[in-house]
Each structure stands twice: as structure tokens, then as C-alpha cells.
Amino acid sequence: MRATVLSAPREVHIDQVPDARIIEPTDAVIRVVVACICGSDLWPYRGFDPLPETGRRMGHEAIGVVEEVGSEVRTVRKGDLVLMPFAFSDGTCVFCSEGLHTACTHGGFFSYHTEGAQAEAVRIPFADGTLYKVTAREDDKALLPHLLTLTDVMGTGHHAAVTARVRQGTTAAIIGDGAVGLCGVIAAKRLGAERIILLGRHPDRIALAREFGATDIVTERGDAAIEAVRERTGGLGAHSVLECVGTEEAMRTAVGIVRPGGAIGRVGVPHHEGIPAGPTFYNNITISGGPAPTRAYMDELLPDVLEGRILPGRVFDRTLPLEQVAEGYRAMDERQALKVMLVP
Amino acid sequence: MRATVLSAPREVHIDQVPDARIIEPTDAVIRVVVACICGSDLWPYRGFDPLPETGRRMGHEAIGVVEEVGSEVRTVRKGDLVLMPFAFSDGTCVFCSEGLHTACTHGGFFSYHTEGAQAEAVRIPFADGTLYKVTAREDDKALLPHLLTLTDVMGTGHHAAVTARVRQGTTAAIIGDGAVGLCGVIAAKRLGAERIILLGRHPDRIALAREFGATDIVTERGDAAIEAVRERTGGLGAHSVLECVGTEEAMRTAVGIVRPGGAIGRVGVPHHEGIPAGPTFYNNITISGGPAPTRAYMDELLPDVLEGRILPGRVFDRTLPLEQVAEGYRAMDERQALKVMLVP
Numbered sequence: 176m177r178a179t180v181l182s183a184p185r186e187v188h189i190d191q192v193p194d195a196r197i198i199e200p201t202d203a204v205i206r207v208v209v210a211c212i213c214g215s216d217l218w219p220y221r222g223f224d225p226l227p228e229t230g231r232r233m234g235h236e237a238i239g240v241v242e243e244v245g246s247e248v249r250t251v252r253k254g255d256l257v258l259m260p261f262a263f264s265d266g267t268c269v270f271c272s273e274g275l276h277t278a279c280t281h282g283g284f285f286s287y288h289t290e291g292a293q294a295e296a297v298r299i300p301f302a303d304g305t306l307y308k309v310t311a312r313e314d315d316k317a318l319l320p321h322l323l324t325l326t327d328v329m330g331t332g333h334h335a336a337v338t339a340r341v342r343q344g345t346t347a348a349i350i351g352d353g354a355v356g357l358c359g360v361i362a363a364k365r366l367g368a369e370r371i372i373l374l375g376r377h378p379d380r381i382a383l384a385r386e387f388g389a390t391d392i393v394t395e396r397g398d399a400a401i402e403a404v405r406e407r408t409g410g411l412g413a414h415s416v417l418e419c420v421g422t423e424e425a426m427r428t429a430v431g432i433v434r435p436g437g438a439i440g441r442v443g444v445p446h447h448e449g450i451p452a453g454p455t456f457y458n459n460i461t462i463s464g465g466p467a468p469t470r471a472y473m474d475e476l477l478p479d480v481l482e483g484r485i486l487p488g489r490v491f492d493r494t495l496p497l498e499q500v501a502e503g504y505r506a507m508d509e510r511q512a513l514k515v516m517l518v519p
Numbered sequence: 520m521r522a523t524v525l526s527a528p529r530e531v532h533i534d535q536v537p538d539a540r541i542i543e544p545t546d547a548v549i550r551v552v553v554a555c556i557c558g559s560d561l562w563p564y565r566g567f568d569p570l571p572e573t574g575r576r577m578g579h580e581a582i583g584v585v586e587e588v589g590s591e592v593r594t595v596r597k598g599d600l601v602l603m604p605f606a607f608s609d610g611t612c613v614f615c616s617e618g619l620h621t622a623c624t625h626g627g628f629f630s631y632h633t634e635g636a637q638a639e640a641v642r643i644p645f646a647d648g649t650l651y652k653v654t655a656r657e658d659d660k661a662l663l664p665h666l667l668t669l670t671d672v673m674g675t676g677h678h679a680a681v682t683a684r685v686r687q688g689t690t691a692a693i694i695g696d697g698a699v700g701l702c703g704v705i706a707a708k709r710l711g712a713e714r715i716i717l718l719g720r721h722p723d724r725i726a727l728a729r730e731f732g733a734t735d736i737v738t739e740r741g742d743a744a745i746e747a748v749r750e751r752t753g754g755l756g757a758h759s760v761l762e763c764v765g766t767e768e769a770m771r772t773a774v775g776i777v778r779p780g781g782a783i784g785r786v787g788v789p790h791h792e793g794i795p796a797g798p799t800f801y802n803n804i805t806i807s808g809g810p811a812p813t814r815a816y817m818d819e820l821l822p823d824v825l826e827g828r829i830l831p832g833r834v835f836d837r838t839l840p841l842e843q844v845a846e847g848y849r850a851m852d853e854r855q856a857l858k859v860m861l862v863p
Contacts, residue, residue, distance in 0.1 A: 269755070270779060275803060278779035338805070411613070426796070435614060435622035445800050449793020452770070456789050459619060459809030461682070465800045 177519070178294035179500045182230035184222030187504050189497065192232070195296040200247040201265075203302030205239030205257060208313045209323055210292045211491065212503050212515045213261075214353045215444050220504055223446055233500075234293030234517075235261035235285035236326040240313055241306070242296065250303045256313055257306040259292060259299060260469040261285055261327045266304020274471035279304070284466075293500055295519045307473045311481075320488025320516060321480045324358060328514070329476060329487040330469025331442045332358025332419070336366050338463035339415035339440030343367030348404055348432050349389075351419035352380040354490040354514040355442060357387060359417040361485050364388030368415070372407060374400055374428065380513060383489060397424065401431035412437060418464070423447035430454050440464040491516045521863070522638035523844045526574035528566030531848050533841065536576070539640040544591040545609075547646030549583030549601060552657045553667055554636045555835065556847050556859045557605075558697045559788050564848055567790055577844075578637030578861075579605035579629035580670040584657055585650070586640065594647045600657055601650040603636060603643065604813040605629055605671045610648020621810040623648070628810075637844055639863045651817045655825075664832025664860060665824045668702060672858070673820060673831040674813025675786045676702025676763070680710050682807035683759035683784030687711030692748055692776050693733075695763035696724040698834040698858040699786060701731060703761040705829050708732030712759070716751060718744055718772070724857060727833060741768065745775035756781060762808070767791035777804050784808040835860045 180190045195204045216233055218224050237259040241251050251257055264271050264279035271279050281301065283289060290297050299305050307325075311318050324330075332355050341347050347363040349356050352375025363371050364387065372391040373384040381392050393403045405412060412434035418425055421443025429439045430451050441464035450462055479485045493512040495503050496519075503515035524534045539548045560577055562568045581603040585595050595601055608615050608623035615623050625645065627633060634641050643649050651669075655662050668674075676699050685691050691707040693700050696719025707715050708731065716735040717728040725736050737747045749756060756778035762769055765787025773783045774795050785808035794806055823829045837856040839847050840863075847859035 273780060275780040278803060338803075436617060436619040441800055445796040447796055450796050450799070450806070452789040452791055452794050455794070455806070456785055456809045459622060459682075459807075461805060461807040462794070462799070463803075463805040463807075465803030 176295040177497060179233040179291060180230045181219055181226060181233050183226065185220060187220060187233065187501050189500060195290060195298040197243055197245045198298065199300065200245040201301050201303065202245045203241050203248055203251060203299045203306060204243045204296055205237070205259065205299055206242050206296050207292060207294060207519050208238045208240060209319050210234050210237040210517045210519070211323060212293070212507055212517065213327060214355060216504070217508055218444060218446065220508060231286060232291035232294070233286055234291040236323060237292035237297060238319060238323050239297065244302060248302045251306050251308055255308050256311055257308050258322060258326050258473065259285070259297065259306060260330070262466065262470070263289065263300045263305040264470060265301045271304060274468055276468040276470040277466040293497065293517055295497070305470065307470060309477070320491045321486060323516065324487040324490065325469060325473050325476055325480065327469055328354040328490060329358045329361070330472045331355050331467040333362040333472050333476060334467030335359045335417035335419055335440040335442040335464060336362035336415070337440065338438070339417050340438040340461070341366040341368050341415045344369045345414040346370040346372070346408055347415040347417060348372040348374065348413035349417040349419060350374045350425050350428055351443060352377055352384060353419060356417070356419040357384055357490050358487050359419050360384050360387040360389050361487055363415070363417065365479065365485060372404055372413060377510065397428070400428055404432040408434070415440065419443050421445050426450060430460065433460050435459055438463060442467060490514045494518060520639040521841065523577040523635060524574045525563055525570065525577050527570065529564060531564060531577065531845050533844060539634065539642040541587055541589045542642065543644065544589040545645050545647065546589045547585050547592055547595060547643045547650060548587045548640055549581070549603065549643055550586050550640050551636060551638060551863050552582045552584060553663050554578050554581040554861045554863070555667060556637070556851055556861065557671060558699060560848070561852055562788065562790065564852060575630060576635035576638070577630055578635040580667060581636035581641060582663060582667050583641065588646060592646045595650050595652055599652050600655055601652050602666060602670050602817065603641065603650060604674070606810065606814070607633065607644045607649040608814060609645045615648060618812055618815040620812040620814040637841065637861055649814065651814060653821070664835045665830060667860065668831040668834065669813060669817050669820055669824065671813055672698040672834060673702045673705070674816045675699050675811040677706040677816050677820060678811030679703045679761035679763055679784040679786040679808060680706035680759070681784065682782070683761050684782040684805070685710040685712050685759045688713045689758040690714040690716070690752055691759040691761060692716040692718065692757035693761045693763060694718045694769050694772055695787060696721055696728060697763060700761070700763040701728055701834050702831050703763050704728050704731040704733050705831055707759070707761065709823070709829060716748055716757060721854065741772070744772055748776040752778070759784065761786070763787050765789050770794060774798050774804065779803055782807060786811060834858045838862060
């Protein structure tokens with residue numbers, strides 16, 4: 176079958192690989208209906224993450240149709256349309272029971288610890304605990320993009336908002352105008368934030384953020400951004416800061432704009448050493464977040480997607496056939512595309 | 520009047536200073552009944568904090584009797600017995616209203632931003648927002664030590680437990696066997712923790728921790744301490760970690776022993792640069808805490824003290840006349856005393 180492999184920084188291509196197949200009795204194999212490229216895929220693409228010598232199978236978000244299940248799989252069967260969250264999880268361990276599937280004692284991340292989803296098919300470990308069955312049609316082109324975001328970016332934006340403790344009537348600031356940041360805007364609005372300040376600089380993304388509910392846009396960076404947010408919040412800062420980037424500058428900005436007693440929800444994969452210990456202490460700042468348990472959030476977010484109350488799939492601004500995956504990475508790397516959907 | 524001044528590292532003495540007096544109409548002056556030395560006083564004593572050229576007036580915990588009030592003071596009057604929390608606060612700003620008095624927009628810390636409490640008397644800025652009236656007698660020698668802890672260490676231990684999200688039935692680990700750590704044990708038990716693991720090494724303090732409710736003691740340090748806590752928690756770590764020290768090693772230990780999805784409540788004044796960004800992210804750890812709003816916690820903690828359900832005053836193992844303050848610092852610095860009470 177065909178699958179996306181990153182063999183070296185910026186060298187991403189379609190390879191012929193062995194067909195996905197059942198290995199453990201708890202596995203399933205899904206045929207990929209739609210997959211996509213994540214902002215976090217750009218870290219290894221740009222050479223910021225170490226690569227295995229044999230390259231890395233890319234992709235961790237997909238909607239698929241179950242092709243085959245192992246003998247111990249109980250909750251999905253051949254023909255089911257399913258969401259594949261970016262992490263696999265056994266569904267039964269203490270952390271899965273608590274809704275923190277990304278800490279599953281037997282789990283891991285697609286593309287890092289097992290195959291990738293930018294492919295014709297994927298083997299799914301712990302199919303019962305990982306896959307989420309939906310009752311949509313695989314040819315529902317209008318609905319699929321929105322559903323696809325529940326496998327990562329919408330669930331991740333929601334996690335940022337939850338861990339940043341967004342509440343009714345509060346002020347939320349979102350750092351980053353990528354797909355996760357924009358889904359963070361949706362999540363902040365959905366949880367009742369009254370002021371929603373997006374820190375971003377790209378006109379198309381800003382326009383989408385406004386449609387999603389952003390009330391203020393801050394295009395400055397660094398100290399100027401901190402000052403701009405403070406000006407807009409009566410000098411106090413934002414109750415909640417959604418850190419959707421992962422760089423040292425983004426964290427520094429988050430600490431600078433959060434209100435005393437407020438919270439920072441981190442979902443940008445950190446590519447920096449430390450969180451400043453002093454200013455966060457003296458201001459009683461809560462820092463939270465991490466890899467989002469998107470599997471756990473599907474129950475809560477799915478009805479809003481199915482009933483059209485939120486439209487997170489609008490973050491996809493380009494659709495390409497799987498063969499053109501390299502073009503998709505190039506476009507996202509150069510910020511010509513916000514998020515690229517791939518159709519095998 | 521006589522007051523304690525730290526003029527250089529380890530040079531602490533009683534000076535004659537101008538009498539405390541009303542400056543603002545919102546001030547009060549209290550005569551100090553009992554004060555004490557805090558573990559955090561040892562940072563400047565040991566030379567870790569910069570000192571003003573004229574020295575620093577020490578002490579931030581006291582019980583006093585109101586001697587005089589300014590023309591705008593409404594809630595306390597001459598003769599009242601009052602608790603003086605380590606921070607002064609106006610009681611009316613947005614943060615005070617939210618219960619975060621240590622972020623008061625007009626507030627500050629005793630000894631840093633105004634006079635110190637290891638003295639015969641103290642000027643209290645914003646007396647209405649700062650002082651907390653109690654209906655005890657100033658000669659109640661049995662009760663006063665317990666009340667005195669509400670001005671800092673018991674409120675701070677409680678803050679560590681609250682921000683570390685201690686809940687009924689969970690496992691809490693406390694780093695540090697100083698007075699705050701021991702009060703953290705009381706707080707964790709009070710909030711319902713089922714397992715309470717104290718990381719400490721001093722036999723007297725360990726004995727007291729056990730009386731306060733610690734179920735497990737870990738005397739190892741560094742990686743061995745991390746391993747010992749993990750062994751005692753089925754490899755998972757503690758739901759809540761109360762970091763009551765403030766060093767880099769203490770934070771590293773906290774990150775090493777907290778369970779995925781768990782929380783670290785920091786109350787040790789940080790004397791290190793950064794909180795590790797990566798491991799806290801991948802494990803969805805919440806880091807919270809800061810200077811405790813002890814003024815806000817008095818309502819909740821006072822009844823337990825008055826009715827004898829908690830006995831935090833047992834952390835005082837030595838009482839000295841104010842004149843012997845230098846001996847008190849020496850004893851605490853050399854760990855011969857856990858916490859020293861001073862009587863002017």
C-alpha cells in the first residue's frame with residue numbers, strides 16, 4: 176500500500192510499504208477515507224525533531240472505514256466509519272478510565288510509536304479503546320472535515336481552553352493562529368468566554384478567527400503583544416491563555432499576558448527548556464495542558480459538530496490527493512495553506 | 520521601639536527604630552503579642568536574596584493588639600486582638616474580591632514592602648483589608664501558637680494542598696519537612712487525602728508529620744526519592760504534590776513523582792530559573808501555587824483551630840524573647856529549631 180514517509184528534513188514522499196494488517200487480536204485495520212497534515216508534523220519536517228534512520232511514517236489524524244478486526248475486538252466491526260484520534264489507548268487502564276487517554280499505560284502516538292495515517296490504511300492498536308464510531312456516511316463531503324478535526328485540532332483547542340479554565344464571562348487570549356489556535360477560539364467561545372483575544376498575524380486566519388468568535392486581534396509580537404493585551408484588559412491580563420505554539424517566545428508571551436490567579440493551557444508541543452519559575456509563582460499562575468485526550472472529548476464535542484453549532488472543519492483550506500502529500504507539506508510550511516486534507 | 524534588622528547575611532539584630540505610627544488614614548498600628556521566624560526568612564539570612572543598603576526589617580507573621588487606627592479604618596478598633604497575614608491588601612480591589620489578596624493592586628509583603636513584624640509594634644497598611652479580628656485572649660498561651668500559623672505557614676500549607684488539588688481519597692506527596700511542609704500534611708489530611716507521603720529527613724519532624732497524618736515517609740533524596748515514591752504508588756506517582764521548598768532539586772523531584780494528569784502546588788519561594796517544560800507537558804501536569812492568600816483562608820481554617828481539630832501551632836518548638844531573635848535565626852539556620860516564636 177502507499178504511505179507517507181519523512182526520510183529527512185523536508186524530504187517527504189509516498190512509499191510503497193507492506194499492507195497494514197492485524198498483528199494483535201485487539202487490533203483493527205482501517206481504510207483511510209480522509210487524513211490530514213498537522214502543524215505539529217512541521218516540527219520533524221523542519222528538522223526540529225530527531226528522525227529514525229528508516230524515516231518516519233507520517234500522519235496522526237484520520238477518518239476511516241474498518242476493514243478487518245482482530246479476534247478480541249468488540250466495539251467496532253467491518254464497515255464502521257470511525258474517527259482515529261492521534262493517540263492510541265487501551266480504553267481500560269486507570270488513565271483511560273479517568274479520561275486521560277494520552278497517558279494510557281499501554282498507549283502511544285500514531286506516527287511516533289506505530290504507523291502513520293497519511294496512508295491508504297492504518298493498523299489500529301487497541302481498536303476498542305482507540306477508535307470512535309460515528310454514524311455518518313463516508314461520502315458526506317460537507318460533514319467529514321468537521322469530524323476529522325475531532326481527531327486532533329478541535330479536541331486540542333478544547334483541551335487548551337479546558338486546562339486554561341475558560342469560564343462563562345471571562346477573558347481568553349489565544350496565542351497562535353494555526354488550526355489549533357483557531358479551534359481554541361471556537362472552544363473558548365463554546366465555554367462562554369466573553370472576550371476572546373487572538374494573537375496572530377495572517378489576514379485570512381484572522382478573518383476566520385473573527386467568524387469563530389474572536390473579539391480582539393493582536394498582531395504585535397513579543398513585548399508589544401504583551402502590552403497590547405494588557406491595554407485591552409484594563410492592565411490586568413487575561414484569565415485564560417491558550418498557548419497553541421510551543422516556542423519559548425510563545426510561553427514568554429503567555430506568562431506576560433496572563434492575569435494574576437489565571438491559567439495557561441499549553442497544547443503547543445514545547446520546543447524549549449523551561450517555564451519561567453519566578454513570575455508564574457509570584458502571580459499565582461496555573462500552568463496546565465499537554466497532549467489532548469481527544470478520544471475523551473469526542474462525546475462532548477460530537478453533538479455540536481453533527482448539529483452544526485461549531486464548524487471547526489473550516490480550518491481546512493486545501494484538499495489534495497494523497498499522492499500530492501509533499502505539496503501539502505510545502506504549502507503548510509510556507510504558510511500558503513492553513514491545514515491540508517488528504518484523500519487517498 | 521525595638522525591631523529586628525538584617526543588615527548583612529547572618530547579621531541579624533535588634534535595633535532602636537522610630538515608633539510605628541499612623542501615616543495613611545487607612546493604617547492601624549498594632550502592638551505585637553507574638554511573632555515568629557519563617558523558613559523563608561532564611562533565604563535573605565543566608566545571603567540568597569539582595570538586601571537594601573540600610574538593611575531589612577524582618578518578620579511577616581504576627582498576632583497583635585490594635586493600638587491606634589487611622590480616621591478611615593472601620594472594621595478594627597483599639598484593643599482588638601488581630602492576625603496579621605504576611606501580605607497587606609486593600610480588601611476591595613478585584614483580586615481581593617476574588618480571594619487572591621497576595622495579588623492586591625495596592626498590596627505588598629510585610630518586611631519587603633513595609634515594616635517587619637519581629638518588632639514591638641507594626642504599622643499596618645489598609646488595616647480593614649489586612650487585619651483579621653479574632654475573639655481570643657492575648658494571654659491564651661495554648662491557643663496563640665495555632666492562631667499564629669494562620670498568618671502564614673498553615674495558610675501556606677493549605678494553599679499548597681488546594682492548588683495541588685488534593686481531594687478525598689487521593690494520594691498527596693509533600694516535599695519538605697519544614698513548618699510549611701508539616702502544615703501541608705495537616706492540610707492534605709483535612710482535604711481528604713488517603714495516602715500522605717512526606718519527603719523529609721529529620722526524625723523530630725518526621726515524628727510530628729506522622730502525628731499530623733502522614734502515612735508514608737521517604738527519607739531518600741534526588742532520584743532515589745523519586746523511585747521510592749513511585750514504588751509506593753504502584754509506579755504511577757502522586758495525584759498531588761505539595762512543593763514546600765523552592766529549590767531546583769525540589770521542583771525536579773516534584774515533576775518526577777507527580778502522576779500523569781496530577782498537580783503540583785508550589786509554595787516554596789522559587790530560587791531557580793525554570794520549571795521543566797517537556798515532562799510536565801507530556802504528562803499533562805498542572806503546576807500551580809504561589810504566595811498564599813492566607814487572609815482569604817482564615818474564614819475556612821479558623822474554626823478548625825478554635826475547635827482544636829487541627830493543631831498547626833505544634834510546629835513551634837522554641838519560644839524566645841524578641842531580644843534573642845539572633846539566637847532564633849541561628850537555631851533555625853542550623854536546623855536545631857523547626858520554627859521559633861518570638862515574644863516582644
